[in-house]
Amino acid sequence: MATSALDTIERGIADPISADGPLSPDMLRRMHGYWRAANYLSVGQIYLRENPLLELPLTIDHIKPRLLGHWGTTPGLNMLYVHLNRLIAENDLNLINVIGPGHGGPGLVANTYLEGSYTEHYPAIERSRNGMHRLFRQFSWPGGIPSHVAPETPGSIHEGGELGYSLAHAYGAAFDNPDLIVACVVGDGEAETGALATSWHSNKFLNPARDGAVLPILHLNGFKIANPTVLARIGRDELTDLLRGFGHEPWFVEGDDPAKVHQQLAGTLDAVLARIQDIQAKARSGKGPIERPRWPMIVFATPKGWTGPRFVDGLPVEGTWRAHQVPIASFDNPEHLRQLEEWMRSYEPAELFDDDGKFREDYASLAPTGHRRMGSNPHANGGALLRPLSLPDFRAHAVPLPEAGQTKAEATRVLGGYLRDVMGFNLDARNFRLFGPDETASNRLEAVYEVSGKVWMAEIDSVDVDLSQDGRVMEVLSEHLCQGWLEAYLLTGRHGLFSCYEAFVHIIDSMVNQHAKWLKVTKAIPWRKPIASLNYLITSHVWRQDHNGLSHQDPGFIDHIANKTADVARIYLPPDANCLLSVADHCLRSRGYVNLIVAGKQPEWQWLDIDEAVRHCTAGAGIWEWAGDEGEPDVVMACAGDVPTLETLAAVTLLRDFVPDIRMRVVNVVDLMGLQPQSEHPHGLGDREFDALFTADKPVIFAFHGFPAMVHKLTYRRTNHHNIHVRGFKGEGTTTTPFDMVVLNDLDRYRLALDAISRVPRLSAQVPAATARYWAAIERHKLYIAEHGDDLPEVRDWRWSR
């Protein structure tokens, strides 16, 4: 290979002139060749359905009918991959990468193919002409693979479709993996998102002694799909300030001359690795407290669509937003075909691949081997590393219960004791963390601090409590960070639980969408091993936001999760502390789900002893015989959720007093998906089971924690659906008393009792008197709270009696 003029080099066709830097001329030549190969395969995936090695002159028949995928960021990602390969191979590193600019899917597929990982995961994609043909064709082809980095991409723990989560994912992967380095390419478009913008602060939560390292690489490509990026247009000084303000030491690698950039990038990677190793050595020396280091990071400023067409139809493409997607988008013009062929041939495929299409050993031998390859690192297939949690006996935490409704407990505080033991039992395994946005204590789980503090690597002051550099509780006022960290912690084979205020968990609606999709897709990928479930404890819920009012009142996350596919979504509404223990134990053992647990933190009456609780939660729903009458009822009093259960049982006592001969059945639902038909959800009760609980023809008064329509949506196919009358949250709220909240939403005991009487035909004569009693009770309530600012004693102090 001869050296050639700069212009030629910039098209990527020949070898670069060796500029000063750590790479020998031969190494530079080989790395450059590897990069050309990755670029060639990337363009091929986007464009070609036939003629993968360009053995024939390119014709329109070789081009895919639909051109998808993104070229713009790909050459930059490819260069980084080649250089990380060198770093890994030379230093025997345990390193994975997280790719924020996800539209660069073809580059990651290309690189894992070149290193052999891809073929090991997908044997049909051989390292040959045939394999390359299939590789090209499957990309963005129906039944093929997506155009982003995705679950299908070996080596990825990150779906590249929705932008913003790369850096939080990188940190989640690094926690408790002291030997792991996570390189994280952050797109400069992605950097504008809220989630990414706050993710930089993750470095205040990473302990260099205990955790691995994250190496952020800001890919300053300059453009989004249609605009420049903010960070590319604030000048280098302001950008440097910003990155230093995030606690980093930025190293700039910048240019459009591949030779110079190769050398600069190689030298920079060597330097930042040394810096990381220094930081870790110092932190791990055991000498004195650890100071939060200024972690290195790289700003990688290279042209968008580098080595692609400079101009198309007379308009500049390379280095502009026009290179973001497909630089040449149509082939109705023969000049376009010529330009694509020229572009692809500029990488000199025949020089890179042998006659059979195999990547030549001269280049291929640069890649790391075995599990050191980024596409084969087991950390990126966390299920393969997953060890079950060592779980304490949750029964040991049970609230003793001589009789239903005679003891109060704070459900989440009881759970906190159990979680303390979960934390304690797994301290040595270092594979369990608890996540929450400044709310662990507010949610009454603070017993965990007895065994582990909150991790905090920023400054610590004498008034601080429960902070610790070794803590395993993750608190930051960002639901995005809690979610992103936890997702990646799970994706790399560990366990966790996210406790959150019910209303504000909507902040991560979109993130859980993506994680749920990841779980769904991976169930069909044989080499992806199951990971631990994503467990939510949603508390400080809609019915007990005494302090906070309407802004804090929203049970819609149930609806959001219920829209996820049935192979992923699980929703539990334990009615009391013992049920919460049973549900939590089940969720921590489960794999591959999104488990949503909704439970209150306030002192509430307890209903089931631990054995009853286990039986009830295992069944998912059941008749509470002790609370109702035997045999065929006049009315079914159904409930799901702790406050609705309380109101239902209070309604039952009111009814006993007012209509002594009414025959009631009390049904409590823990596992919400049990309401759906079995055809829709694996937890669905069979139709006969459902009818056995809810009857085929009796009125059902259903008190529900969330929006009432959810119950209708789940039960509309059931025999007795037209008899199901649901009360729940209808959007009314304010800062008020607990009981006033249920009154505002017609979920109160008086309303439920009136509903019951109104729906039983044989009691129709009693409806006028019951209605009068209802209004009298509501009037008494309103007068009392206006005067006293608190609930009526008869409501506040009510307890169950049969």
Next chain:
Amino acid sequence: MATSALDTIERGIADPISADGPLSPDMLRRMHGYWRAANYLSVGQIYLRENPLLELPLTIDHIKPRLLGHWGTTPGLNMLYVHLNRLIAENDLNLINVIGPGHGGPGLVANTYLEGSYTEHYPAIERSRNGMHRLFRQFSWPGGIPSHVAPETPGSIHEGGELGYSLAHAYGAAFDNPDLIVACVVGDGEAETGALATSWHSNKFLNPARDGAVLPILHLNGFKIANPTVLARIGRDELTDLLRGFGHEPWFVEGDDPAKVHQQLAGTLDAVLARIQDIQAKARSGKGPIERPRWPMIVFATPKGWTGPRFVDGLPVEGTWRAHQVPIASFDNPEHLRQLEEWMRSYEPAELFDDDGKFREDYASLAPTGHRRMGSNPHANGGALLRPLSLPDFRAHAVPLPEAGQTKAEATRVLGGYLRDVMGFNLDARNFRLFGPDETASNRLEAVYEVSGKVWMAEIDSVDVDLSQDGRVMEVLSEHLCQGWLEAYLLTGRHGLFSCYEAFVHIIDSMVNQHAKWLKVTKAIPWRKPIASLNYLITSHVWRQDHNGLSHQDPGFIDHIANKTADVARIYLPPDANCLLSVADHCLRSRGYVNLIVAGKQPEWQWLDIDEAVRHCTAGAGIWEWAGDEGEPDVVMACAGDVPTLETLAAVTLLRDFVPDIRMRVVNVVDLMGLQPQSEHPHGLGDREFDALFTADKPVIFAFHGFPAMVHKLTYRRTNHHNIHVRGFKGEGTTTTPFDMVVLNDLDRYRLALDAISRVPRLSAQVPAATARYWAAIERHKLYIAEHGDDLPEVRDWRWSR
């Protein structure tokens, strides 16, 4: 008033020693008194139900039974308010403030009361002992006011319950208000959220010539509810770097000695105002292009719970996280009562308020007057300033349509032409902006660039197109910013539209929750005038994500909006371009709603001419006689959404061919809420109307854009509900062809046709043959796309024929 020792001053009881600074000793004394008054009223609101002026020794009977609200941030907010008052009064400023640390509600209520705004908005809260009694009692009292800054708070455009949106709101208010200064207090806890973290970059989108100024004030209080804050613990150098990196010049005001802080804050405010005025004068001089200035901001570092109890029960409180909420939380201990009384008396209420409870003129006269008071500034009650848009005739943009299903158009591109004219017609009024996360062109609305570019105050390069310092299109890769800016733009009396990819609009689920609640609450506040609706154009939708695959496929935002209260939520699914025009015109004229419009951007067949479209959209749903048969049908083919409408009409043509004697009725639904009963939603069709469309007893095959359960949820009370069979998105997706997407989700024409035949009893004999035809079609489809990577020509080129 004598000066006194520092310790006494710090409790807030006496006047501060005048330190060096711009405030004269008398001014300092009076401002300090004003601050003491605000603090006194804040504590009083949190604690007292009786004895507001402490005319009697404090007893337990004077204390509220439930202690809500947050003290921690309040004294700092109060000091800022008093100083902003001085700045306004001395400079005759038009200034509003946005309060991020929302838990400081009592402080803002106190200050608007002291300046007289509160009483003008709520005459019962007089400026007297009685008024103060009511003021204290209503706070966090059932039926009273919330503990956060809220719609009820005069002067607020910001709900303080959910953290993260203050700074985006401040910018939204400042856009196109050149004379307005928006002071924005950002909590250091709030600053950890994703939305806030990226909001700092808003200054790249604010033009100092055309827009007002935002003055961010980072309230470095040091603690969240249970933890220190990140920004308080990274050292001042790193914080300075960070804020400079955000493009600001930070001014630090720091201390715990009120005298010194008063002087420092006053001096700093004078200086930053001068700086703002300089920047504006330079930008408005008309000399040369405007350079993005380095805007000043303030870091206000004062103790949490300043002037509150230093210790409670032997534990430090002031200056720690323990001061975050209620510093003295229970009164079972007489020492606590004594401590509260001492604390409140330290403000010397008798010296601040006269015998009748009126704030003494010596202090009260410091406040600005009339509309200059922050609690009475009309910009914070935007409805009062709202002028209707000047709207072009949308009919002029209609797609000409000689016959249904014979013309294709890209609906959003047609809308883009209309929006261009909306933009053009209102350029002079400067009250319309278009918002989108880097997607305006991708969503095919780029015609607007013909009259207005995209605002961009960062560096501009020669390859950039459509960027402009005066642009009225707001593009940034952050849904949070688009949403936050637009919310505040509307709240201050202007108009806008947010276009977004359907899947990713979930990123702002939680923000729209809060805005919808704001709208709901303000409908019951007489002095809050109606504002323009929040309009979403959701496009690049689930069915046409050809490029992007599963990560981009999610129609769940419909479900999210449908959970909002009926007085706020509106959802439209226009089936073609002309319907989209009619719907958009309607939405831009409406007030006080969240309007969700879902429409595709791809070329699709058009069905209705503009007159038909207007009639159809006005009705909300209707029978398409031209597509079906007269009289009583065998089956109703219903549809909502553009792709489902296409598939439904294609199914109708298939059925005509296969079962020539089938009698079909085609019903199209535009206004989704029309499906609900009138009792649930004002748009709900009457039961007779509904039955007239959907029949009382015939099978309905309903092809729906979103998750199918939504239709069941809306229709479960309808007569014929058990006959409604819905097809929609069931979570299946990938990068594939448009038609394959509907096949994957059983929404395709073949499936709909088979559904129809299967549900008509008299056609039961034909089911086996129809099933065979169905499978043959699916098989043909699968083979074709696997081979060709594109849809079958018969599907791709299908057009309507009767």
